[in-house]
Amino acid sequence: MKLAVDAMGGDFAPQSVVEGVERARNDDNTIQFTLYGDEKRIREFLNDDTNIAIVHTDEEIDGNDEPVKAIRSKKNASMVLAAQSVKDGENDAIFSCGNTGALLAAGLFVIGRIKGISRPGLMATLPVMSNDGTVNLLDAGANAESKPEHLHQYAVLGNYYAKNVRHIEKPKIGLLNNGSEPHKGNKVTQEAYQLLLNDPEINFVGNIESNDLLSGKADIIVSDGFTGNAVLKSVEGTALGMFSLLKNAIMSGGLRAKIGALLLKPSLKQLKNKMDSPKYGGAVLLGVKAPVVKAHGSSKAESIYYTIKQTNDMVNANMVPNIVDYFEKETDKTQN
Amino acid sequence: MKLAVDAMGGDFAPQSVVEGVERARNDDNTIQFTLYGDEKRIREFLNDDTNIAIVHTDEEIDGNDEPVKAIRSKKNASMVLAAQSVKDGENDAIFSCGNTGALLAAGLFVIGRIKGISRPGLMATLPVMSNDGTVNLLDAGANAESKPEHLHQYAVLGNYYAKNVRHIEKPKIGLLNNGSEPHKGNKVTQEAYQLLLNDPEINFVGNIESNDLLSGKADIIVSDGFTGNAVLKSVEGTALGMFSLLKNAIMSGGLRAKIGALLLKPSLKQLKNKMDSPKYGGAVLLGVKAPVVKAHGSSKAESIYYTIKQTNDMVNANMVPNIVDYFEKETDKTQN
Structure with a gap:
């Protein structure tokens, strides 16, 4: 899996995000991470950047931002860049502990709905x-x-x-x-x-x-x-x-x-x-073109680690392509 | 207060109902109770019938009855007789631990909505x-x-x-x-x-x-x-x-x-x-012409005692007449 990580979301970011990412990387060397956020602050906590790339940005979405507006106006926010990388096919999924509403908006408006699904749902x-x-x-x-x-x-x-x-x-x-x-x-x-x-x-x-x-x-x-x-x-x-x-x-x-x-x-x-x-992992926006995964704002490294595992499982199990296939067939049925 | 009691509703009826009623009676001699139910079974648990009248009936509504249907077909059920006595002005309020849906239906269709209230609500x-x-x-x-x-x-x-x-x-x-x-x-x-x-x-x-x-x-x-x-x-x-x-x-x-x-x-x-x-008392259907009070099906004497106190407080505080006045004035405003 190639995972886009919003390194700046959550109460303990970027520290807990970096720690969770490193633990997941040490566990599974097939995961390629790209961390979006303040490179200097990320590197403060990063021990070893094997399989971990950093895309620097100064912009962030915080808890007080109005979700849809933030996604549209803060084009360089860590969350938006991470979502855009998924949209562009550079990454398979996005992970964030940040503003839930903004992440849902990023899923809906940047990554986009699967054809045939009218309302993605948060699980x-x-x-x-x-x-x-x-x-x-x-x-x-x-x-x-x-x-x-x-x-x-x-x-x-x-x-x-x-x-x-x-x-x-x-x-x-x-x-x-x-x-x-x-x-x-x-x-x-x-x-x-x-x-x-x-x-x-x-x-x-x-x-x-x-x-x-x-x-x-x-x-x-x-x-x-x-x-x-x-x-x-x-x-x-x-x-x-x-x-x-x-x-x-x-x-x-x-x-x-x-x-x-x-x-x-x-x-x-x-x-x-x-x-x-x-171990329960994060909340997942289902019905969009890639796994969009939200861990709690107060997540520590351990929950982040398990949420990354959960995301990896979704990508490796081809869940989204299976859903896409199903709804394409449904749409065909309705059209024929 | 004159209280109509459905003595047959709930998991431990009529015993716990009778015990709760006697405790409330011992506490407050201004309350007149009428218990609706199987007289013989009620008397098994009744120590002293001061201020407690019994209206005998063999019919009961149970937890499996379809509420509206039960209210309409079981005209002699303890709950229906109790509600009818409130409708007829013989009692001020009704208390039951029985089928919630049926009690709501009895409140709505037997006792009736206050004028101006479109949907009574359960509190x-x-x-x-x-x-x-x-x-x-x-x-x-x-x-x-x-x-x-x-x-x-x-x-x-x-x-x-x-x-x-x-x-x-x-x-x-x-x-x-x-x-x-x-x-x-x-x-x-x-x-x-x-x-x-x-x-x-x-x-x-x-x-x-x-x-x-x-x-x-x-x-x-x-x-x-x-x-x-x-x-x-x-x-x-x-x-x-x-x-x-x-x-x-x-x-x-x-x-x-x-x-x-x-x-x-x-x-x-x-x-x-x-x-x-x-001590929290029961659930109350507000918006009908008298207090309709429901205690949990599993209520023991103590909760029944407190729920009767709560009902007594509603009656003594003139809550329903106050609500009636308010909605009459509201209706007048709309009509003028």
Whole structure:
């Protein structure tokens, strides 16, 4: 894989980005990295530039930039240059920890949609509570409005990801809804239900309520982007809030609680790691002409390393070309 | 208050219902209870029938009944008789732990909407993580589709609840959205934002993302019912999942973890109580002509007791008459 890396995105850039990249490079010498960003600052943290090229730029997109405007006006920003290199065929995929909206805009407007896909969707990875598995949720927020056919396309995209990258033979696809019965939902989910049910290539397992989001009933859960974003953030908020409550309860619980916490440390760490493992990788914009991968703004080297591995898996599994083929055939069917 | 109680709804009915009712009666002799249900089974658990009347019926609505159909066909079900008594002015409010959909249908079709309100909304109470407060979310799922004006009405309804029942002078009203900036959202939230902003009677604090649902930024958060239902269930699912993960981590952590858990028991109990306190009361259907209050199906006597207190507070605070007045004036304004 040839990977375009926005070295300047994220809270700990470029240090954590460089460290994650070096770890991935040391692991797999088939990956060619190009880091876009401030060369001097990148070299401060770079030990060895084997397989790592640097394209210098002073411009950056930050968290406060208005996404679409930033992509159009900051032509030399590290993220835009990285996306342009993918568009030009110099690189196979783009990785960034920067402004999510701007990265989505770069994916849509610089790299571009796959023909036949009306709305690319952002896919997040979440833990399954009852086993070691994970569940993918899409659209996790790329689109504020969704039609039933978009939800069906998310299912097709997620199906390719689960088959090609997660190596699940018959991925279970669920529909996020407000009840488990087939007739439940709003107009969008009711119609999407029928589209999913009638697609023989999809192993549709029915409606999933959001209290079952993490229960492992499905490998891929499709949702409109507004609701997907809302449930993703409420899972995050609840988990963080509970950790912080527990910490306060321990702090105010005297010596007894502190000793208890010390003894329970490995169990608590296990729980924390389950909820927020660096191994889950990043969020992926599916439906564009190359993998566009976003790691959390607060990512440290370890999550960056795993997110690069995830990106490498997508490229090596030919996921995007497979998706392109599928939608070309679909378009042909419709035209004939 | 004269309270109509569906004695047969919920997993532990009628026992827990009777116990909760007796506790509330012992606490406040101004409440007159009428229990609808199987008299013989109710009397098995009833110690003293002071202020408690029983209207016997053999018919019940269960969790598998299709809500609207059940309300229309099971005319003698405990829930329907209880709702009818409120409609007929014999009682001031209805309480049930039974089938949520059926209770909503009973509220809408038996008790009826307040004039001027197009869509009554279901209001849930959730904990605030950082202090002892709570936050109300509505619509938590009474309606699968919502228009901007419905969200505005939820804000008006929530505002009355917070002022009259929670005694908050200027309740902070937030809008559940996919970003904090004013322009964020889908068409519904973007338009609702403007309606809330332009209502001088509402202390609108702007958009709330669902990771801030429990952070105390607002006293009342309004949402379309589909998303509100989804975030409510994802908070519940995440909290339950984390408790169960922690339990497993302790169980598999050997003696060390077990001793740690024993020492930490009060802190863990504090956390559990925070996430699911019986004191939070029940979900309330706001916008109908009387308080329609639903406690969780798994409620024990204690939550039933607190939910009855909450209902009593609504009745004594004249919440519904205040709402009726407001919407009558609004209707007059529109007509003049």
